[in-house]
Amino acid sequence: MPRTANPCTYLPRRLQIVASLTAFVLVCIFFLGSSGSGDSDSYFNNVPYGPQIQQGAHQVVDRLPKLPKELPHVNAPHWLNPFHGPAHKPLEQANSSSGEARWYTDFKWRNPFSSDTTLDEERAVLPPLAKRAPVYTYFESTGKDEKSKTSEQQLLQLWRRAWWAQGFRPVVLGKPEAMNNPLFRAVQGSELEPEMEKEMMRWLAWGNMGTGVLSNWLAVPMAAHDDNMLAFLRRADYPSLTRYEGLENGLFVGNREDINKALKEAIASPAIKRVKSMAEAVAAETFTVDPEHSAIALYSTSTITTKYSLIGQKLDKPSTAGDGLAMLPALINSHLHMTWQNIFSSGIAVLKPLPQHTTTLIEPAIDIARNLSQCPDTPIPASCPPNRPRCKPCVSSQMLITVPPVFRNTSTLFTIATVPHPYTFTSLLHSRLEMNVKFIRRQTDRDSWVLAATKELLGTGLSSFSRLPALKDIIASEYSSARTLWLVAEMPPSRESELDLEGLDWHFGFTLPRSPMPDGKSETPVPGPERRPPPPKSEFGEGPPLSEQELSHERSLLEQAKMVLRRTGSRKAKTSAKTAKALSFMREVIEAWSLADTECWKFVRAWEARRRVERRGWEGEEERFQGKGMFGRWIDQVT
Structure with missing residues (x-):
């Protein structure tokens, strides 16, 4: 059958439909376009209330916003306009390169391609760095043997590493921070118990630094990253001064005002000379007591004596105390590793x-x-962390x-x-x-x-x-x-x-x-380290x-x-x-x-x-405070 003279038949079926609809819309606009408010239609005169209806319709149309004769500037992405002018690349940010890697921090990091934001093929867009909540510990080096000092430095490094991996900013404090607190003069010269004197210095150093977490350097986080307690600590928003039941004096959280308020209350308390902790020196309502602390493992003296008698027996004797302390870093490290494996x-x-x-x-x-x-190296292979008594040891x-x-x-x-x-x-x-x-x-x-x-x-x-x-x-x-x-x-x-x-x-x-x-x-009966x-x-x-x-x-x-x-x-x-x-x-x-x-x-x-x-960068900042001063500042070379 010969092709007809209709030009539309030369088009595919879909294009025929599109062309027909386009022609219909154009005809309707041309013949049935809007009229002015002064025009009159003879048909409306034959309809009841026709002129009133027509007048009302014209009033509605006249009040509608007018179409602009010139399109205003639209803040659309530059790639929508292929004829846009050249744009400058975003400025280089501080600490935004390492070797050949370069990056730009922006909330649009989930966009498929970084070059849409950076206008640079070599820069990747990364999410903004999360602000790390500070966690402080107080440490004074005592005049012990070299073996004990080395073990203490290993424990401090272990403490810093464990908190850093959980998203915190660990800081080791000493006497210089305590002496910078204005309340130090009120405590200086007071006849306090040795334990209370150290506790006050610890709190003075914390009060000088401000809002954050105060941790014992033998208290480390052992839980999943999204644990509720760790998530709360990372937010760094502490509504009240809080201590945790079962952790003794191992962990406190609070803001600067509440910390210094508790210090002033303890200094003014007549019981300060006979007590050994801040919790005993202040009123009970000063602290909010939280019974939930399953994310923190505290290796206190009582815990070591009760749960890890092999180390506890060595620590009890002055002649073997250095050997017992040297076993502690390997034990805590193995518990951190084993907790990770259990998670x-x-x-x-x-x-x-x-x-x-x-x-x-x-x-x-x-x-x-x-x-x-x-399985990590450990002096007690089948042991569990203090906060996870039902753990699954690696040896099993x-x-x-x-x-x-x-x-x-x-x-x-x-x-x-x-x-x-x-x-x-x-x-x-x-x-x-x-x-x-x-x-x-x-x-x-x-x-x-x-x-x-x-x-x-x-x-x-x-x-x-x-x-x-x-x-x-x-x-x-x-x-x-x-x-x-x-x-x-x-x-x-x-x-x-x-x-x-x-x-x-x-x-x-x-x-x-x-x-x-x-x-x-392995030559041992059970899987050894x-x-x-x-x-x-x-x-x-x-x-x-x-x-x-x-x-x-x-x-x-x-x-x-x-x-x-x-x-x-x-x-x-x-x-x-x-x-x-x-x-x-x-x-x-x-x-x-x-x-x-x-x-x-x-x-x-x-x-x-x-x-x-x-x-x-964080290690470079903390390196300035390592080995400084004459008051027992801790010494640890970070590599």
Whole structure:
């Protein structure tokens, strides 16, 4: 049948419908447009009350807001207007770079792409740093033997590390802070009991610093990061001066006004010369007593004597007190490690998307997982922390390590993820380093890592760009950051670097084992501290195990990919101009092809770098107060 002369038949059916509707709307506007208030329609004269209805309609129309003749300026994102003028990049913020990693702090960090905010392809947008609530402890070094002094310094470092990992800012105070309090003169010269004199100095130092938490240096947090008590302490909003039932004088919280008010009340009390604690020197209503303290473990003298008699017996004798004190850091560290293992009862998951050619990529993560699942060194293997009497000791079970190909959002599962640069990932998946634009576009998939890692969590219907906000939330939100560890594949922690290992200690809040036996054997009847779990068994999709030759080839590809990224990312790299230009071009091509993978890699790199910068900045501030003064200031070199 010959085609008709109707031009609309040359269009697809959908366009025919759109064209017809458009023509109908234009005809209606042209012939049935609005009329002025002075016009009259003859038909309204034949309708009852017609003129009144017409007049009322015109009054309503005339009162409607007029359409503007010129569109006003709209504060819309710059990418909505392709013809917008150039805009300046946001200014560099303080402490916003480390090595090649650069970041910008903004509340729009969940946007898929950081460059929309920073106008810079190299800066990642990170969430604002949470303000850490201060937690104070008072310490005076006594004239003991060197062994005891070393043990005390280890305990102080352990205390600082445990509180820092839970989101606090630990500060060690001494006599200089107490002497700066205006109330110090009122206490000076008073004939107090030795215990009360030390207690008053402790409170004077706390009152000088202000609002916060006052902790004994043998009181450490042992609970999940989202524990209700720890969440309350982190908010740093304390409505009243509070002590905790069962913790003796181990923990107090309050604001500056309430602290100094309690100090004045104690100084004015006639009972101050015969009591031994602040709770006895002031009225009962001065303190709010909270019976809930399950998140804090206090290793007081009475607790050690009752629960850990092996150490208590040594501390009771002056000749062995140094030996007993030397056993305490290992005991507390083992309890911190064991508490962490009990919290993550489902085990450790080492993320391995597209696992056929990424065995070498996750080796550092596997090493960390095996150290975390190992039983820590302890003088009392089957003991439990004071606040968790029904714990599950490490000697009675072994922590499970799995290698899933997808991320799983399980509260009792700790995940270690290694994020590779798209160049590294493409090299490993296709077993080649020499690539060109034709190969990238025709033989590689876009954003393979992001799509594979979030396939179970977000399904298969979302684009890779739509997955980035959820993935960033998994990495950097307060809830998920305590349940995950994200590593950059090209810069993982090295087992030979003590600085890298200490960084992991501060992240977890306890010292990880350093030198386990490589064969995982133990000669003791029960799993001893030297026993190390075997490498984990992978889940579905792993395929046949790789031979030594294949693993060696993977390691070679990984090292060469790292070298290429160093050459193209560092200005100091010694590379010929022609080679550097070719490598940089290929890197830019791969980054443009896998935008979501690149954004995730840059986000994780900046996130880990800022975490290190934050801790080092705090250590630099506290370093000024180490070993200063003549009144027993504690000495501890932070590395």
